[in-house]
Amino acid sequence: MSSRLKALVWLSSLLVIAGTIVLIVVSIVVTDDHPLSTLSPVGRQGRDIARLINPIFIVAGVVFFLVQGAVLALWWRYRVGGSDTGDGEYGYYEDDEFPEQIHGNDRLEIAWTIVPTILLAVISVFTLVGLFALDDVEASGEEMVVTVIGQQWWWEYQYHLDGDTTTPPDFVTANELVIPVGVDIPLEIKSRDVIHSFWVPKLNGKKDAVPGRSHDWVIQADKPGRYRGQCTEFCGLSHGLMKTVAVALTPAEFAQWKDNQMTLAALPAEGTDASEGWEIFNQQCASCHVVNGLTTAATRGGDTDSPPDTWDIYGEFNGDNAGTYTDQLVAGAAPNLTHLMTRGTFAGSWFDLYLDAGDRIPYLDLSTAGTLNRGELEAWVINAPERKPAKADDFRGMIAFTGLSPDDVDDVVAFLRTLD
Ligand code: HEC
Ligand SMILES: [Cu+2]
Known part of the structure; x- marks a missing residue:
């Protein structure tokens, strides 16, 4: 040579070699926003x-x-x-x-x-x-235990305020795990279908969600904030879009949030768009979605003597209509929408529900002060599988409602708007 x-x-x-090193260093240094960093x-x-x-x-x-x-x-x-x-x-x-x-x-x-x-x-x-x-869970005086349920392709959170997970939860939410700062919150990680893995890297490592098993885990945040998470066990089509957010609030804010989550939804006033929207929702959406206080077991194909709505979305449903319930939606359930508007994200945290969420607006003010991501929410209601790949025919994910007229969609969104 x-x-x-x-x-x-x-x-x-x-x-x-130099180029590789520069690239690595730049990718680490150039932004201080590493939503999924363990470091x-x-x-x-x-x-x-x-x-x-x-x-x-x-x-x-x-x-x-x-x-x-x-x-x-x-x-x-x-x-x-x-x-x-x-x-x-x-x-x-x-x-x-x-x-x-x-x-x-x-x-x-x-x-x-x-x-x-x-x-x-x-x-x-x-x-x-x-x-x-x-x-190890540090004795913190906080009794609460949250059951975390993974399913294709979103996370459900069931809050047991007294720490007893053998009884129905006090309330159920989706996508965003809200916790008070500074205390260890015990979690029970479960799955309704295939194996998932729960991971909020800034707060703790990964824990698998395995069907038929319950894995103990614990989560704790030092300061208020929104911490991103991601399912890290390949679980099918939309695995990559199965995200989550852990939201840490001050104890006072958390208490306020918790009280609100336990309130029931009320029927919109007659003659309003929201009221029209409720009619559509009750016919087309309530077969999957629970809104505490409004939807009934009957709308989900069960008998009306079944347990109260606040808990018939419970994972191990034990009412008379348990069979009907699972036949109806193999994935197990759809997100409880009672307080949809209090979450910053939707559909497995893949979409922002508010355009100006993040830390710019206090979490508790989102539903009153946030700018709704209306376009995305409407697109979701009309054709969810197009926005987030799902196997709706196979009871995985939400089905499309392309038959809804633009007016219908407006009404449905007006109704969803009331769920705060
Ligand atoms: C076949 C069952 C089914 C029906 C019927 C259904 N949904 Fe859904 N919906 C789901 C599932 C499953 C999800 C979760 C999908 C995901 O996150 O990937 C979902 C998610 C949602 C979300 C996001 C909730 C969140 O917190 O992430 C909204 C809003 C919603 N649906 C509204 C509606 C409306 C409005 C209707 C009626 C027009 C409707 N759904 C009908 C199953 C259904
Ligand atoms: Cu996954």
Whole structure:
């Protein structure tokens, strides 16, 4: 190889390496908004995990450079010598030049067996201690337990204020897990269909939601804010669009939010658009969606003697019409819409319900001060599977309502508007 060619090869390799490093650094530094980063924890469990990751990353980095450095040094030391003879032949060994062949090196081999063993042993001790700490719920005086139910392709949250998950929840919401700051909130992670995995990276690691099982988990946030999450176990068509948000409120705000969630919806005044919308909703939507205080078991094909609406959306439905209920919607359920307007996002947090959510408007004021993402909400009501791929014919996700006239859609949205 001519020396100019060699220089070119070197230069381009260096450029590729430097370019990669610059790209990585830029992608980390250029924005301080990393909604799904484990490296900027905001809760106790998240911090425990980061505390484990960082030293291991440093040790792994040292090992990486030692090993790669040795590879490069050996390559350089034993590279084929010789020079281009001009006829394309170069760099072959003469017999007598061939390096002396040796069989192993006991001391080296023992060293490179023992050193990694010790390293991994130390790391595993810290990992185990860390894992146990993650499962530990700190006594906080907060009795509440939230049952988290994954399904294709959104998360449901059932709040048990007294911590007793054998009885029906006090209220049910979707997409956004609202918690008070500063306290450990125990979670029970479940699934209605396939395996999902619950993950809010700034607050804690991942926990699988496995059908037929209940996994204990805990979540805690140090400061108020909205923390993004994502389903991290491939669960079918819209897995990538199965997101969530953990919303941490001050204790006072949380109490206010909680009280509101427990109120029932009221019938819109006669003669209003919302009232027209309710009629449509009751006929076309109430077969899947619950609105506490308005929809009845009858609308969902059950008998009217079934348990009160506040809890007949309960995962392990135990009313007389349990059979009908599951036959009706294999996915198990649709989001409880009683307080739809209090959430910042909808449809598995894939869409913003308000254009100016985020931290610009206090969470509790969204339904009064937020700018509704009307276009997206209307598009959803008209043709949900087009907005978010689903297998509606197979009872996975919401069906399309392309038969609704523009007026109907306006009325339905007017009704949804009242659900705050
Ligand atoms: C076949 C059952 C079914 C029917 C009927 C149905 N939906 Fe849905 N709906 C769902 C499911 C399932 C979801 C969750 C989809 C997702 O997040 O991917 C959903 C989600 C929604 C959401 C978002 C809720 C949230 O918090 O994320 C709204 C709003 C909604 N539906 C309104 C309606 C309206 C209005 C109607 C009647 C015109 C209707 N739905 C009829 C099953 C249904
Ligand atoms: Cu998934």
